[in-house]
Each structure stands twice: as structure tokens, then as C-alpha cells.
Amino acid sequence: MTDNTPKPGKLRLDKWLWAARFFKTRSLAKAAIDGGKVHLGGQRVKVSKEINVGDTLQIRRGWDELVVEVCALSAQRRGASEAQQLYRETEASVKKRESEAVARKAAGEVGQRPVQRPTKKQRRQIHQFKNAGS
Helix, strand or coil: CCCCCCCCCCHHEEEEHHHHHCCHHHHHHHHHHHHCCEECEEEECCCCCCCCCCCEEEECCEEEEEEEEEEECCCCCCHHHHHHEEECCCCCCCCCHHHHHHHHHCCCCCCCCCCCCCCCCHHHHHHHHHHHHH
């Protein structure tokens, strides 16, 4: 019989990211780590890397990059208010995220999705336009 309880002071990175509510499932956390979206101390890591209190993580989610310091370890996923107690985002990270959000908002409609899907005629025109260059 194996004991699944983590050793005191150590926990798998994917499990902590899931418990801290950065990702909805452990498999999404694993995919993000494997995709290079999570760095520990500036280095790419593996899913099974054990983290400790005081470690610094850089987490890229969508447009945002968070730099957080691990304050506590938990292997259980709890409410959002309890999950926020597990980490502390650095001041520089908060300022950078906010300034980038303002810049994206100021850019306006660049990159926004259309209100509706293109009609069949519009789709033909798009394909014709794309293939005109080749």
C-alpha cells in the first residue's frame, strides 16, 4: 500500500498549480508546464519537480505573465480565498500586467473577433483573397 500524502515541505509542481487555482485541472497544469509556460527560478521545469515555500514561479496564461512567490503548500484544491493564501504576486508583476492590459485596451479593436461567423459568400471571398497571392 502506498502513501499519497506529500512529504513535509515538498509538493509536485502540477499539483500545487492545480490547488492554487492557476489551472482548472492537473492535466491542464501538466500541459502548461510541458509547453514551457511555467518556469521555476527562471528555468523550465518538469511536471514532477518538487517545489518548496519561497520558490519563485513565472506563469504565462494567455496575454498575462504572473511572477509569484510560493507562500504555502497544499495538495488539496479549496476555495479561491484559501487558494490565494498559497502564493503572493510580486509588485513588479502586478504593475506590468496592469500596464499591458491598459495598452491592449487602448489598441482598440485590433485582434477582436467578429460578431458573427462569415457567410458562405464571405468565406469564398476570404479563400479567394488568401489564394490570390500564390
